[in-house]
Amino acid sequence: MTRATAASVRFDEGDLDLFAAASHDVNPLHRSGEYARRTAFGERVVFGVLGALAALGRLQPREGRVLAKLSVEFAGPMFVGVDYAVDVDESSPERAKVKLRDGRRVVLRLTARYRDGDVPDAPQWTAPLIARTESADHADEALVPGIAMQGRYSAEPVALAMLMVRHELAERGVGPRHAEALLLASYLVGMELPGRRALFSDLSLDFEAEHSLSTAPVDWSLALDSVHPEFGMLSMSLSTSIEGVSAARAKLTAFARQELPHLSPDAIESAAGRSERLLGKVALVTGASRGLGAAIAHALALHGCTVIGTYLSSSTEAEALASRIASTPGGFIPMQGDAGDARWAAEAREVIVAAHGRLDLLVCNACPSLRPLWLEPASAQRITEHVARSVAMVAVPLSHLLDLVASVQGSAVVISSSAVEDPPAEWPHYVAAKCAVEALARVAAVEHPGARVMVVRPPKLLTELVNTPLGRQDALAPEDFAARLVRRLLEGGGASREVLVDLSDAQNAK
The missing domain is CATH 3.10.129.10 (Hotdog Thioesterase)
Structure with missing residues (x-):
């Protein structure tokens, strides 16, 4: 033996x-x-x-x-x-x-x-x-x-x-x-x-x-x-x-396992408020069928925005979100597609221009599912693939749609993570990907001075990414962070190369 x-x-x-x-x-x-x-x-x-x-x-x-x-x-x-x-x-x-x-x-x-x-x-x-x-x-x-x-x-x-x-x-x-x-x-x-x-x-x-x-x-x-x-x-x-x-x-x-409840419309409205300040505005939110993306879409619609929300395969969740948003001043249009697919992005641009003639807001929220990995030979290929996939899901929408946003002096938001500041073990691929998309946003602000380009770093949010007994502790509800982001967008501000935006609770109290 x-x-x-x-x-x-x-x-x-x-x-x-x-x-x-x-x-x-x-x-x-x-x-x-x-x-x-x-x-x-x-x-x-x-x-x-x-x-x-x-x-x-x-x-x-x-x-x-x-x-x-x-x-x-x-x-x-x-x-x-x-x-x-x-x-x-x-x-x-x-x-x-x-x-x-x-x-x-x-x-x-x-x-x-x-x-x-x-x-x-x-x-x-x-x-x-x-x-x-x-x-x-x-x-x-x-x-x-x-x-x-x-x-x-x-x-x-x-x-x-x-x-x-x-x-x-x-x-x-x-x-x-x-x-x-x-x-x-x-x-x-x-x-x-x-x-x-x-x-x-x-x-x-x-x-x-x-x-x-x-x-x-x-x-x-x-x-x-x-x-x-x-x-x-x-x-x-x-x-x-x-x-x-x-x-x-x-x-x-x-x-x-604890299954996360659907986002609460009442909680989102309580945090984000309701108005008609975004009536006539059009937004595209990638990865909008659940989690933070769904909360952002709902919060925008509460202020009158027409939100095109993309999803890869979660059609049931996208339809449920459309039903919840139906009572808001705005609206929600589900759009199936892969945010990292250039062909899909080109078709999405044509649809948006034909149907709406404008795009005021682009929120790059979609990202791949996350598995724990170490920096070691067994994981090297998967780390590389995750980073490439993550970058594509931001680079492709920015490349195909940011000029539309800039033409109306609109805003583009790239969702990063607080993990960039405090990298956890077993997430080298996630941290590398978020650093990369932040760099894309900085360059985008230079290339498209007509657009207001923002990078936000959410803290730990109560999404499936951290849905474990320990992970749920001290996690912020996505409704709350979405409300902070929308309040910041409502402040206006015009184009700026200062892309990193602090949405901490202290600076964004309702």
């Missing part, structure tokens, strides 16, 4: 599809791209238990031994298309440790213990038994200690067999019933408790019997032992049996 770094592991869309088919875990964080884009992750997340199966598959073969105990820490999210390094520590035939890493950042830790025995052939299961086809959605107040659930479960046999072969689990002492227990844990967390908002954190499993030839489904009992409401953390106990004989016992820990 040795200690080594094995070949990397990479997941693709087919892996997620196969796991979902085998486990019946169709939690939208893993299955719905549209849903995942509205979370802090920005895209579909790989099932944690799928990562555990892949980690087990990187162990050396264990002839004459079967899995007895397993503990897994799901330390960070995993994504499709990323090469994760695999560190294996096999100090003895009875014990093994595996880590999956994205560079220096560990995303999964696994410890497996084995006992003497042979992995049996898979039983010929009958049709699978499941309870849900959509994740349960429990309110926070309903998640209280003492909740107990029972049911029957069996994995989809064909997909399970394919998973077993895909990761060569039988050769590693992992039988079909072991794998099925892992799939059950994923199903219960993702579909039952916490359900829709689940983030799996930790799992420990003790296998008590093989049940090798039984074709019966698994009877399970799940109990919620404790809840830590400040973090949304749930600790649960799971026991399973097959034909009345105890099969496994487990401890599960998961978080119930």
